[in-house]
Amino acid sequence: MKLKIDVQMSYDLDPSGTVLLTLELAEFPGQRILRSALDIDHARVSRVQGAEGIGQRTWARISYPQMWLGYTAQVEVTRPKVELAPLAHTPMHDLPGETLSFLRPSRFCQSDKFATFVDRRFGDMQGGAKVAAILEWIAEEMIYVPTASNSETTVMETFVDRQGVCRDYVHMVCALCRAAGIPARYASVYGRGVTPPDFHAVAEVWLDGAWRLVDATGMCAPDEMAVIAVGRDACDVAFMETEGPAMLISQSVTVTAA
Template sequence: MRIDIEVTMDYQLSGGEAVLLTLEAAQTDEQFIHLSELEIETAVLQRIDGEGMVGQRVWAFVTSERLKLHYRAKVDVTRSTSVLESLPAMPWHSLTSDVLTYLRPSRFCPSDLFTEFVEQQFSHLSGGAKVAAMVDWVATELTYVPGSSNSETTAIDTFATRQGVCRDYAHLVCALARAASIPARYTSVYAAEVSPPDFHAVAQVWLDGAWHLLDATRMSSAAGLVVIGAGRDAGDVAFMETDRRADTIYQSVRVSQE
Protein backbone atom coordinates (compact mmCIF):
# COMPACT_ATOMS: atom_id res chain seq x y z
CA MET A 1 0.00 0.00 0.00
CA ARG A 2 1.38 3.42 -0.92
CA ILE A 3 0.56 6.24 1.47
CA ASP A 4 0.92 9.95 0.63
CA ILE A 5 1.76 12.36 3.43
CA GLU A 6 1.75 16.16 3.39
CA VAL A 7 2.39 18.34 6.45
CA THR A 8 2.32 22.14 6.56
CA MET A 9 3.25 23.99 9.74
CA ASP A 10 3.51 27.70 10.52
CA TYR A 11 4.51 28.64 14.08
CA GLN A 12 5.36 31.94 15.72
CA LEU A 13 8.55 31.60 17.76
CA SER A 14 9.85 33.88 20.48
CA GLY A 15 13.05 34.36 18.52
CA GLY A 16 15.61 32.52 16.43
CA GLU A 17 16.11 29.19 18.13
CA ALA A 18 16.71 25.47 17.73
CA VAL A 19 13.57 23.38 17.19
CA LEU A 20 13.60 19.58 17.44
CA LEU A 21 11.24 17.84 15.02
CA THR A 22 10.08 14.22 14.87
CA LEU A 23 7.82 14.08 11.83
CA GLU A 24 9.66 12.32 9.00
CA ALA A 25 8.54 8.77 8.14
CA ALA A 26 11.02 6.16 9.38
CA GLN A 27 12.75 3.70 7.08
CA THR A 28 11.99 0.21 8.42
CA ASP A 29 11.71 -3.37 7.15
CA GLU A 30 7.96 -2.88 6.73
CA GLN A 31 7.88 0.53 5.09
CA PHE A 32 9.96 1.88 2.22
CA ILE A 33 10.40 5.63 1.78
CA HIS A 34 9.76 6.26 -1.91
CA LEU A 35 9.91 10.05 -1.51
CA SER A 36 10.73 12.33 1.45
CA GLU A 37 11.13 16.08 1.22
CA LEU A 38 11.38 18.46 4.19
CA GLU A 39 11.60 22.19 3.53
CA ILE A 40 11.90 24.79 6.30
CA GLU A 41 12.33 28.46 5.49
CA THR A 42 15.31 30.28 7.02
CA ALA A 43 16.61 27.20 8.82
CA VAL A 44 19.69 25.01 8.83
CA LEU A 45 18.86 21.33 9.36
CA GLN A 46 20.79 18.65 11.22
CA ARG A 47 19.55 15.05 11.54
CA ILE A 48 20.16 12.75 14.48
CA ASP A 49 19.03 9.22 15.29
CA GLY A 50 15.53 8.79 16.67
CA GLU A 51 14.74 7.41 20.11
CA GLY A 52 15.58 3.71 20.23
CA MET A 53 17.12 4.03 16.75
CA VAL A 54 13.66 4.26 15.16
CA GLY A 55 13.71 6.86 12.39
CA GLN A 56 15.43 10.22 12.69
CA ARG A 57 14.88 13.52 14.41
CA VAL A 58 15.71 16.87 12.85
CA TRP A 59 17.25 19.89 14.53
CA ALA A 60 16.02 23.01 12.73
CA PHE A 61 18.18 26.02 13.58
CA VAL A 62 15.73 28.78 12.71
CA THR A 63 17.10 32.26 12.06
CA SER A 64 13.77 34.13 12.12
CA GLU A 65 10.76 34.32 14.42
CA ARG A 66 8.63 32.07 12.20
CA LEU A 67 8.89 28.33 11.65
CA LYS A 68 7.43 27.69 8.19
CA LEU A 69 7.63 24.03 7.28
CA HIS A 70 6.46 21.78 4.47
CA TYR A 71 6.97 18.01 4.48
CA ARG A 72 5.81 15.55 1.86
CA ALA A 73 6.43 11.84 1.53
CA LYS A 74 5.34 8.76 -0.34
CA VAL A 75 5.72 5.56 1.65
CA ASP A 76 5.15 1.96 0.54
CA VAL A 77 3.85 -0.07 3.50
CA THR A 78 4.19 -3.86 3.32
CA ARG A 79 3.12 -4.57 6.90
CA SER A 80 0.34 -7.07 7.50
CA THR A 81 -2.01 -7.17 10.48
CA SER A 82 -0.87 -9.68 13.11
CA VAL A 83 -3.16 -12.25 14.70
CA LEU A 84 -2.19 -11.43 18.28
CA GLU A 85 -3.84 -14.42 19.93
CA SER A 86 -1.37 -16.78 18.23
CA LEU A 87 1.77 -14.94 19.37
CA PRO A 88 3.70 -15.95 22.49
CA ALA A 89 5.23 -13.54 24.99
CA MET A 90 9.01 -13.71 25.29
CA PRO A 91 10.78 -14.58 28.58
CA TRP A 92 12.74 -11.77 30.20
CA HIS A 93 16.09 -13.50 29.77
CA SER A 94 15.63 -13.54 25.97
CA LEU A 95 15.12 -9.77 25.67
CA THR A 96 17.87 -7.50 24.41
CA SER A 97 18.71 -4.34 26.33
CA ASP A 98 16.84 -2.08 23.90
CA VAL A 99 13.65 -4.11 24.37
CA LEU A 100 14.03 -4.42 28.15
CA THR A 101 13.73 -0.63 28.39
CA TYR A 102 10.07 -0.91 27.43
CA LEU A 103 9.22 -3.07 30.44
CA ARG A 104 9.88 -0.21 32.84
CA PRO A 105 7.49 2.47 34.09
CA SER A 106 7.80 5.93 32.56
CA ARG A 107 6.38 9.35 33.33
CA PHE A 108 3.15 8.94 31.34
CA CYS A 109 2.97 5.15 31.63
CA PRO A 110 3.36 4.34 35.37
CA SER A 111 2.91 0.62 34.77
CA ASP A 112 3.90 -0.31 38.33
CA LEU A 113 0.57 1.18 39.48
CA PHE A 114 -1.42 -1.21 37.27
CA THR A 115 0.07 -4.53 38.42
CA GLU A 116 -2.79 -5.49 40.72
CA PHE A 117 -5.48 -4.51 38.22
CA VAL A 118 -3.81 -6.49 35.42
CA GLU A 119 -3.50 -9.54 37.67
CA GLN A 120 -7.18 -9.39 38.60
CA GLN A 121 -8.47 -8.67 35.10
CA PHE A 122 -6.21 -10.62 32.75
CA SER A 123 -4.34 -13.32 34.75
CA HIS A 124 -6.27 -16.12 32.99
CA LEU A 125 -4.66 -15.19 29.66
CA SER A 126 -1.10 -15.13 28.33
CA GLY A 127 0.96 -13.70 25.47
CA GLY A 128 -0.86 -12.19 22.54
CA ALA A 129 -4.25 -13.27 23.85
CA LYS A 130 -3.64 -11.19 26.99
CA VAL A 131 -2.58 -8.17 24.93
CA ALA A 132 -5.63 -8.50 22.66
CA ALA A 133 -7.88 -8.57 25.74
CA MET A 134 -6.18 -5.44 27.10
CA VAL A 135 -6.67 -3.58 23.83
CA ASP A 136 -10.32 -4.64 23.73
CA TRP A 137 -10.77 -3.45 27.32
CA VAL A 138 -9.26 -0.03 26.56
CA ALA A 139 -11.31 0.31 23.38
CA THR A 140 -14.52 -0.56 25.24
CA GLU A 141 -13.97 1.31 28.50
CA LEU A 142 -12.62 4.59 27.09
CA THR A 143 -14.54 7.25 25.20
CA TYR A 144 -12.69 9.30 22.59
CA VAL A 145 -13.20 12.93 23.62
CA PRO A 146 -11.11 15.64 21.91
CA GLY A 147 -9.83 18.17 24.44
CA SER A 148 -10.38 15.87 27.42
CA SER A 149 -6.66 15.59 28.20
CA ASN A 150 -3.51 17.68 27.97
CA SER A 151 0.26 17.30 27.80
CA GLU A 152 0.40 16.36 31.50
CA THR A 153 -2.22 13.58 31.41
CA THR A 154 -0.89 10.16 32.46
CA ALA A 155 -2.27 6.65 31.99
CA ILE A 156 -3.52 6.75 35.58
CA ASP A 157 -5.51 9.92 34.83
CA THR A 158 -6.99 8.27 31.73
CA PHE A 159 -7.83 5.12 33.69
CA ALA A 160 -9.73 7.27 36.22
CA THR A 161 -11.63 9.50 33.78
CA ARG A 162 -12.23 6.80 31.14
CA GLN A 163 -11.78 9.29 28.30
CA GLY A 164 -9.03 10.72 26.16
CA VAL A 165 -7.52 10.95 22.68
CA CYS A 166 -5.13 8.69 20.76
CA ARG A 167 -2.18 9.69 22.98
CA ASP A 168 -4.08 8.55 26.08
CA TYR A 169 -5.27 5.28 24.54
CA ALA A 170 -1.68 4.42 23.57
CA HIS A 171 -0.33 5.33 27.02
CA LEU A 172 -2.88 3.13 28.76
CA VAL A 173 -2.22 0.13 26.51
CA CYS A 174 1.53 0.51 27.12
CA ALA A 175 1.04 0.73 30.88
CA LEU A 176 -1.18 -2.37 31.01
CA ALA A 177 1.15 -4.44 28.83
CA ARG A 178 4.24 -3.50 30.85
CA ALA A 179 2.37 -4.35 34.06
CA ALA A 180 1.93 -7.83 32.55
CA SER A 181 5.70 -8.07 31.81
CA ILE A 182 5.19 -7.57 28.08
CA PRO A 183 7.41 -4.84 26.53
CA ALA A 184 5.38 -2.00 25.03
CA ARG A 185 6.33 1.30 23.46
CA TYR A 186 4.48 4.45 22.42
CA THR A 187 4.63 5.01 18.67
CA SER A 188 3.93 8.15 16.66
CA VAL A 189 2.49 7.47 13.22
CA TYR A 190 0.70 8.79 10.18
CA ALA A 191 -2.58 6.93 9.69
CA ALA A 192 -4.38 6.86 6.36
CA GLU A 193 -7.68 5.89 7.98
CA VAL A 194 -7.87 8.61 10.65
CA SER A 195 -10.39 11.36 9.93
CA PRO A 196 -9.76 14.22 10.21
CA PRO A 197 -6.07 13.53 9.46
CA ASP A 198 -3.58 14.49 12.14
CA PHE A 199 -0.48 13.19 13.90
CA HIS A 200 -1.61 9.90 15.43
CA ALA A 201 -0.37 7.66 18.27
CA VAL A 202 -0.60 3.91 18.79
CA ALA A 203 1.13 1.27 20.90
CA GLN A 204 3.59 -1.44 19.92
CA VAL A 205 4.11 -4.66 21.88
CA TRP A 206 6.98 -7.14 21.70
CA LEU A 207 5.63 -10.62 21.00
CA ASP A 208 7.29 -13.62 19.32
CA GLY A 209 10.51 -11.66 18.76
CA ALA A 210 9.01 -8.67 16.91
CA TRP A 211 7.13 -5.40 17.46
CA HIS A 212 3.41 -5.35 16.62
CA LEU A 213 1.33 -2.19 16.15
CA LEU A 214 -1.97 -1.79 18.02
CA ASP A 215 -4.53 1.01 17.82
CA ALA A 216 -7.00 0.84 20.69
CA THR A 217 -8.96 3.79 19.26
CA ARG A 218 -9.98 1.43 16.41
CA MET A 219 -9.38 4.30 13.97
CA SER A 220 -6.64 2.54 12.01
CA SER A 221 -5.13 -0.82 11.14
CA ALA A 222 -1.45 -1.80 11.14
CA ALA A 223 -1.40 -2.05 7.34
CA GLY A 224 -2.37 1.62 7.00
CA LEU A 225 0.16 3.09 9.43
CA VAL A 226 3.43 4.86 8.69
CA VAL A 227 5.75 4.84 11.71
CA ILE A 228 7.53 8.09 12.55
CA GLY A 229 9.20 7.26 15.87
CA ALA A 230 8.84 5.24 19.07
CA GLY A 231 9.71 5.70 22.73
CA ARG A 232 8.69 5.06 26.31
CA ASP A 233 5.82 7.55 26.05
CA ALA A 234 4.80 10.76 24.28
CA GLY A 235 7.66 12.66 25.88
CA ASP A 236 10.15 10.76 23.71
CA VAL A 237 8.52 11.40 20.33
CA ALA A 238 6.82 14.80 20.39
CA PHE A 239 6.48 16.05 16.79
CA MET A 240 7.98 19.41 17.82
CA GLU A 241 10.03 20.48 20.83
CA THR A 242 11.46 23.87 21.75
CA ASP A 243 12.68 25.38 24.99
CA ARG A 244 10.81 28.63 24.29
CA ARG A 245 7.23 29.57 23.54
CA ALA A 246 5.85 28.55 20.15
CA ASP A 247 2.34 29.56 19.00
CA THR A 248 0.43 27.83 16.23
CA ILE A 249 -0.52 30.02 13.28
CA TYR A 250 -1.46 27.19 10.94
CA GLN A 251 -1.04 23.42 10.85
CA SER A 252 -2.29 20.84 8.39
CA VAL A 253 -1.66 17.08 8.17
CA ARG A 254 -2.94 15.18 5.14
CA VAL A 255 -2.61 11.41 4.81
CA SER A 256 -4.15 9.37 2.00
CA GLN A 257 -3.85 6.04 0.21
CA GLU A 258 -2.95 5.97 -3.46
Protein backbone atom coordinates (compact mmCIF):
# COMPACT_ATOMS: atom_id res chain seq x y z
CA MET A 1 0.00 0.00 0.00
CA LYS A 2 1.18 3.53 -0.80
CA LEU A 3 0.42 6.25 1.72
CA LYS A 4 0.42 10.02 1.31
CA ILE A 5 1.25 12.09 4.39
CA ASP A 6 0.61 15.78 4.92
CA VAL A 7 1.45 17.56 8.18
CA GLN A 8 0.89 21.27 8.81
CA MET A 9 1.90 22.83 12.14
CA SER A 10 1.93 26.33 13.57
CA TYR A 11 3.04 27.25 17.10
CA ASP A 12 3.97 30.36 19.07
CA LEU A 13 7.41 29.76 20.58
CA ASP A 14 9.40 31.10 23.50
CA PRO A 15 12.24 33.55 22.72
CA SER A 16 14.85 30.79 22.32
CA GLY A 17 13.09 29.61 19.14
CA THR A 18 14.68 26.16 19.44
CA VAL A 19 12.59 23.10 18.56
CA LEU A 20 13.41 19.38 18.34
CA LEU A 21 11.12 17.61 15.87
CA THR A 22 10.48 13.93 15.22
CA LEU A 23 8.31 14.04 12.11
CA GLU A 24 10.16 12.51 9.17
CA LEU A 25 9.66 8.92 8.09
CA ALA A 26 12.37 6.41 9.00
CA GLU A 27 14.19 4.04 6.69
CA PHE A 28 12.63 0.98 8.24
CA PRO A 29 11.91 -2.66 7.33
CA GLY A 30 8.67 -3.03 5.42
CA GLN A 31 8.49 0.52 4.08
CA ARG A 32 10.15 2.44 1.26
CA ILE A 33 10.17 6.23 1.23
CA LEU A 34 9.27 7.53 -2.22
CA ARG A 35 9.26 11.23 -1.34
CA SER A 36 9.86 13.24 1.82
CA ALA A 37 10.11 17.01 2.32
CA LEU A 38 10.18 19.11 5.49
CA ASP A 39 9.83 22.89 5.11
CA ILE A 40 10.16 25.23 8.10
CA ASP A 41 9.88 28.99 7.66
CA HIS A 42 12.71 31.20 8.94
CA ALA A 43 14.65 28.24 10.36
CA ARG A 44 18.20 26.90 10.48
CA VAL A 45 17.94 23.13 10.43
CA SER A 46 20.27 20.30 11.49
CA ARG A 47 19.59 16.59 11.92
CA VAL A 48 20.66 13.91 14.40
CA GLN A 49 20.11 10.17 14.39
CA GLY A 50 17.02 8.83 16.13
CA ALA A 51 16.95 6.42 19.06
CA GLU A 52 18.15 2.87 18.28
CA GLY A 53 19.62 4.26 15.05
CA ILE A 54 16.13 4.43 13.53
CA GLY A 55 15.01 7.56 11.71
CA GLN A 56 16.26 11.05 12.40
CA ARG A 57 15.38 14.02 14.57
CA THR A 58 15.47 17.62 13.41
CA TRP A 59 16.78 20.62 15.33
CA ALA A 60 15.15 23.84 14.10
CA ARG A 61 16.41 27.23 15.28
CA ILE A 62 13.71 29.68 14.31
CA SER A 63 14.40 33.42 14.00
CA TYR A 64 10.75 34.35 14.23
CA PRO A 65 8.27 34.23 17.15
CA GLN A 66 6.10 31.65 15.33
CA MET A 67 6.93 28.28 13.82
CA TRP A 68 5.24 27.41 10.55
CA LEU A 69 6.09 24.06 9.00
CA GLY A 70 4.86 21.59 6.46
CA TYR A 71 5.91 17.97 6.03
CA THR A 72 4.81 15.92 3.04
CA ALA A 73 5.78 12.39 2.11
CA GLN A 74 4.80 9.37 0.11
CA VAL A 75 5.75 5.88 1.27
CA GLU A 76 5.20 2.38 -0.02
CA VAL A 77 4.38 -0.02 2.80
CA THR A 78 5.27 -3.62 1.94
CA ARG A 79 5.09 -5.36 5.33
CA PRO A 80 2.46 -8.10 5.41
CA LYS A 81 -0.14 -8.72 8.08
CA VAL A 82 1.12 -11.51 10.34
CA GLU A 83 -0.96 -13.68 12.64
CA LEU A 84 0.57 -13.37 16.10
CA ALA A 85 -0.61 -16.56 17.78
CA PRO A 86 1.75 -19.03 15.97
CA LEU A 87 4.86 -16.87 16.51
CA ALA A 88 7.43 -18.41 18.84
CA HIS A 89 8.70 -17.00 22.12
CA THR A 90 12.44 -16.33 22.30
CA PRO A 91 14.11 -17.46 25.54
CA MET A 92 15.80 -14.59 27.35
CA HIS A 93 19.30 -16.03 26.90
CA ASP A 94 18.76 -16.10 23.10
CA LEU A 95 17.58 -12.49 22.77
CA PRO A 96 19.82 -10.16 20.71
CA GLY A 97 21.39 -7.23 22.52
CA GLU A 98 19.19 -4.68 20.72
CA THR A 99 16.12 -6.01 22.53
CA LEU A 100 17.34 -6.11 26.12
CA SER A 101 16.59 -2.50 27.10
CA PHE A 102 13.00 -3.11 26.03
CA LEU A 103 12.54 -5.72 28.75
CA ARG A 104 13.13 -3.16 31.50
CA PRO A 105 10.85 -0.62 33.21
CA SER A 106 10.89 2.93 31.83
CA ARG A 107 9.57 6.36 32.79
CA PHE A 108 5.96 5.69 31.74
CA CYS A 109 5.99 1.87 31.71
CA GLN A 110 6.63 0.48 35.18
CA SER A 111 6.56 -3.08 33.90
CA ASP A 112 8.09 -4.51 37.08
CA LYS A 113 4.82 -3.72 38.89
CA PHE A 114 2.83 -6.06 36.62
CA ALA A 115 4.71 -9.36 36.97
CA THR A 116 2.18 -10.96 39.34
CA PHE A 117 -0.83 -9.81 37.31
CA VAL A 118 0.66 -11.07 34.04
CA ASP A 119 1.61 -14.41 35.53
CA ARG A 120 -1.88 -14.98 36.97
CA ARG A 121 -3.79 -13.71 33.92
CA PHE A 122 -1.60 -14.93 31.03
CA GLY A 123 0.79 -17.42 32.64
CA ASP A 124 -0.47 -20.47 30.74
CA MET A 125 0.45 -18.99 27.33
CA GLN A 126 3.69 -18.37 25.44
CA GLY A 127 5.00 -16.15 22.66
CA GLY A 128 2.57 -14.80 20.11
CA ALA A 129 -0.40 -16.44 21.79
CA LYS A 130 0.39 -14.50 24.97
CA VAL A 131 0.74 -11.21 23.08
CA ALA A 132 -2.57 -11.85 21.28
CA ALA A 133 -4.24 -12.51 24.63
CA ILE A 134 -2.77 -9.30 26.09
CA LEU A 135 -4.11 -7.31 23.12
CA GLU A 136 -7.53 -8.94 23.53
CA TRP A 137 -7.56 -8.09 27.24
CA ILE A 138 -6.67 -4.45 26.49
CA ALA A 139 -9.42 -4.24 23.84
CA GLU A 140 -11.97 -5.57 26.31
CA GLU A 141 -10.86 -3.56 29.33
CA MET A 142 -9.88 -0.14 27.94
CA ILE A 143 -11.94 2.66 26.39
CA TYR A 144 -10.49 5.23 23.97
CA VAL A 145 -11.19 8.63 25.58
CA PRO A 146 -9.23 11.61 24.13
CA THR A 147 -9.48 13.69 27.32
CA ALA A 148 -8.70 10.90 29.79
CA SER A 149 -4.92 11.40 30.05
CA ASN A 150 -2.12 13.88 29.56
CA SER A 151 1.62 13.92 28.86
CA GLU A 152 2.41 12.87 32.44
CA THR A 153 0.05 9.88 32.68
CA THR A 154 1.85 6.62 33.45
CA VAL A 155 0.73 3.06 32.80
CA MET A 156 -0.02 2.66 36.52
CA GLU A 157 -2.72 5.32 36.23
CA THR A 158 -3.99 3.87 32.96
CA PHE A 159 -4.28 0.41 34.51
CA VAL A 160 -6.53 1.88 37.21
CA ASP A 161 -8.60 4.15 34.95
CA ARG A 162 -8.84 1.72 32.00
CA GLN A 163 -9.11 4.59 29.50
CA GLY A 164 -6.85 6.81 27.43
CA VAL A 165 -5.50 7.49 23.93
CA CYS A 166 -3.10 5.58 21.67
CA ARG A 167 -0.14 6.64 23.84
CA ASP A 168 -1.73 4.95 26.87
CA TYR A 169 -2.65 1.82 24.93
CA VAL A 170 0.97 1.43 23.83
CA HIS A 171 2.27 1.91 27.36
CA MET A 172 -0.10 -0.83 28.51
CA VAL A 173 1.12 -3.23 25.80
CA CYS A 174 4.75 -2.49 26.63
CA ALA A 175 4.29 -2.88 30.38
CA LEU A 176 2.42 -6.20 30.16
CA CYS A 177 4.68 -7.71 27.49
CA ARG A 178 7.89 -6.70 29.29
CA ALA A 179 6.48 -8.18 32.50
CA ALA A 180 5.96 -11.40 30.52
CA GLY A 181 9.58 -11.46 29.34
CA ILE A 182 8.72 -10.31 25.82
CA PRO A 183 10.64 -7.24 24.57
CA ALA A 184 8.29 -4.41 23.61
CA ARG A 185 8.93 -0.87 22.45
CA TYR A 186 6.97 2.27 21.59
CA ALA A 187 6.71 3.31 17.92
CA SER A 188 5.44 6.63 16.59
CA VAL A 189 3.79 6.22 13.20
CA TYR A 190 1.59 7.77 10.57
CA GLY A 191 -1.48 5.57 10.24
CA ARG A 192 -4.36 5.48 7.79
CA GLY A 193 -7.76 5.47 9.46
CA VAL A 194 -6.68 7.08 12.74
CA THR A 195 -9.64 8.84 14.35
CA PRO A 196 -9.33 11.70 15.10
CA PRO A 197 -6.51 12.25 12.54
CA ASP A 198 -3.25 12.86 14.41
CA PHE A 199 0.19 11.47 15.08
CA HIS A 200 -0.33 7.86 16.12
CA ALA A 201 1.43 5.42 18.44
CA VAL A 202 1.65 1.63 18.28
CA ALA A 203 3.79 -1.05 19.90
CA GLU A 204 6.45 -3.36 18.53
CA VAL A 205 6.95 -6.75 20.17
CA TRP A 206 9.84 -9.15 19.60
CA LEU A 207 8.49 -12.52 18.45
CA ASP A 208 10.05 -15.35 16.46
CA GLY A 209 13.26 -13.38 15.80
CA ALA A 210 11.80 -10.08 14.60
CA TRP A 211 9.98 -6.92 15.69
CA ARG A 212 6.22 -7.06 15.01
CA LEU A 213 4.02 -3.96 14.85
CA VAL A 214 0.74 -4.15 16.77
CA ASP A 215 -1.92 -1.49 17.28
CA ALA A 216 -3.82 -2.09 20.50
CA THR A 217 -6.43 0.53 19.55
CA GLY A 218 -7.38 -1.54 16.50
CA MET A 219 -7.28 1.53 14.23
CA CYS A 220 -4.44 0.43 11.91
CA ALA A 221 -3.06 -2.80 10.53
CA PRO A 222 0.73 -3.13 10.04
CA ASP A 223 0.34 -2.55 6.29
CA GLU A 224 -1.51 0.74 6.91
CA MET A 225 1.16 2.49 8.97
CA ALA A 226 4.57 4.05 8.38
CA VAL A 227 7.12 4.26 11.19
CA ILE A 228 8.73 7.55 12.26
CA ALA A 229 10.72 6.54 15.36
CA VAL A 230 10.95 4.02 18.21
CA GLY A 231 11.83 4.24 21.90
CA ARG A 232 11.21 2.92 25.39
CA ASP A 233 8.01 4.94 25.79
CA ALA A 234 6.45 8.26 24.73
CA CYS A 235 9.24 10.38 26.24
CA ASP A 236 11.70 9.03 23.63
CA VAL A 237 9.69 9.89 20.51
CA ALA A 238 7.72 13.09 21.16
CA PHE A 239 6.90 14.76 17.83
CA MET A 240 7.97 18.16 19.20
CA GLU A 241 10.11 19.31 22.14
CA THR A 242 10.96 22.90 23.05
CA GLU A 243 13.19 24.63 25.61
CA GLY A 244 10.29 26.75 26.86
CA PRO A 245 6.51 27.04 26.45
CA ALA A 246 4.93 26.56 23.03
CA MET A 247 1.35 27.55 22.23
CA LEU A 248 -0.62 25.73 19.54
CA ILE A 249 -2.02 27.88 16.74
CA SER A 250 -3.03 25.12 14.34
CA GLN A 251 -2.08 21.54 13.52
CA SER A 252 -3.29 18.92 11.05
CA VAL A 253 -2.10 15.41 10.17
CA THR A 254 -3.56 13.74 7.08
CA VAL A 255 -2.76 10.19 5.97
CA THR A 256 -4.47 8.80 2.87
CA ALA A 257 -4.00 5.96 0.42
CA ALA A 258 -2.05 7.15 -2.62
